[in-house]
Amino acid sequence: MVTTREVSVEDATTVTQMVAALLAELGAGQAQAGLDTQLVADLLAMKERVCGFLAFTKERPVGIIMVSESAALFARGTYGIITELYVVPDQRSSGVAMHLIEAAVGLGTVKGWGQLEVGAPRQLMWSRSPNSALYLKAGFAEIGPRLKLPLHGLATFRRKNRSAWGVPRVV
Numbered sequence: 001m002v003t004t005r006e007v008s009v010e011d012a013t014t015v016t017q018m019v020a021a022l023l024a025e026l027g028a029g030q031a032q033a034g035l036d037t038q039l040v041a042d043l044l045a046m047k048e049r050v051c052g053f054l055a056f057t058k059e060r061p062v063g064i065i066m067v068s069e070s071a072a073l074f075a076r077g078t079y080g081i082i083t084e085l086y087v088v089p090d091q092r093s094s095g096v097a098m099h100l101i102e103a104a105v106g107l108g109t110v111k112g113w114g115q116l117e118v119g120a121p122r123q124l125m126w127s128r129s130p131n132s133a134l135y136l137k138a139g140f141a142e143i144g145p146r147l148k149l150p151l152h153g154l155a156t157f158r159r160k161n162r163s164a165w166g167v168p169r170v171v
Helices: 009-028 037-044 094-112 125-126 130-137 153-159
Strands: 001-006 050-057 060-074 077-087 117-119
Touching: 001 094, 009 037, 009 050, 009 060, 009 077, 037 050, 050 094, 060 094, 077 094, 094 117, 094 130
Parallel strands: 077 117
Antiparallel strands: 001 050, 050 060, 060 077
């Protein structure tokens, strides 16, 4: 039987371990710098914007979902973004992920979010991933790829690329 509960700051070590395992899988085993228990604890303390749920079988943590709140005009207000979803390998295809998604949907309903979104890995990886079927089965619809612009280290980039008016320009 799978049970879920909301994460708390006291779960920082478990959350760190599970998200590190997820990132290692997504990065084909490459370590992700910057993920440590203190960072996770700091984010978990932001309860108004960052939420999560742990899934358990008996006493063992077997999955995690992390959700952040955002706001946009296209969403007509606030909405949720699933930032991480991980299930330990020996519990996959057992319904754990669906329990976690249902917990996130319940949270979004209580918070009055207009929608819940999830970003997918690179398109080729996504098309071969069992996750695509999971999210589609849960009622998600594909809306297109997401892109990112890392902002760490961008200050140097901006100094080199200022327009005549001193406003940074992206090239």
